[in-house]
Amino acid sequence: MAGSRWSIEELFQTGKGQVGLDHYQVRSWTGWHRFVTLAMLAPAVLTILAATAQQPDAAPTIIALTVAEIRRLLNAFVLAASLPPEHTLRWSIWRRTSQARARRSNYQRRQAI
Template sequence: MEEFFQSGKGLAALDEHQVRRYTSWSRWVTLAMLAHAFLAVVRVDEHTRPAPDALIPLTCNEIQRLFITLVVRPVHDTAHRLGWSNWRRCHQA
């Protein structure tokens, strides 16, 4: 249980809210838990498919990094970001 809580704090920013009212806290926790569930479901889906040669399967951290760089703050083109992810996963194997 402690591992899941640590993962939620690191990946979904569960610990970055200042509680002032119950309503804002419950909204923040709900959103953080939804984000963590999204990462977990995508990770499980990724692990059911065979990984390409010389690559490890996507981790929750890598899924979060790809989501932020491709959807939230696209700085470079998609091919550049996906190539960087493949390079990282290849060298972690």
Template structure:
């Protein structure tokens, strides 16, 4: 439970607010708690409707956060580069996972 809370705190930015007044703290906490819920819903929807092409891991909450910030919040000029980088990273992670599982099976 504690590890999950720490991960969500870092992912949603719950630990980045300075409390000065209760209303601002309440708004910040509400947004910070909605962020992981948003990421989880997007991840579940993506996994259900768009099973990834072969050789890719499913989108993670961290990857969705990176893509959301890159494509929606910061509006970078090279969106194609960012998307291809995401595909490369997911493909690399899938290969690493497969190699790790093969290594573990060989050790057993």
């Protein structure tokens, strides 16, 4: 029972950080229930999108799409369409390439110790 608590706490932290689970301001049970249902559905949809996204090849020049990156892309394309989509996609690729470079460097540093 204690082991399952950690995964539940981790899911709540993800919900708070990624989809604003802790930002509700409702006064009734019905409003709270609707908000929490949608806030818990959002990370599930993001997780499914991340799991079904095409994974990079064996050469780690770019990391796979993460839940946070998919959320950023959806926000950029749906909510704030001020920049052209090509710019947003190039920015995402640059960001994930930089993260892959940092990951490789971190692994090399750990192996040297």
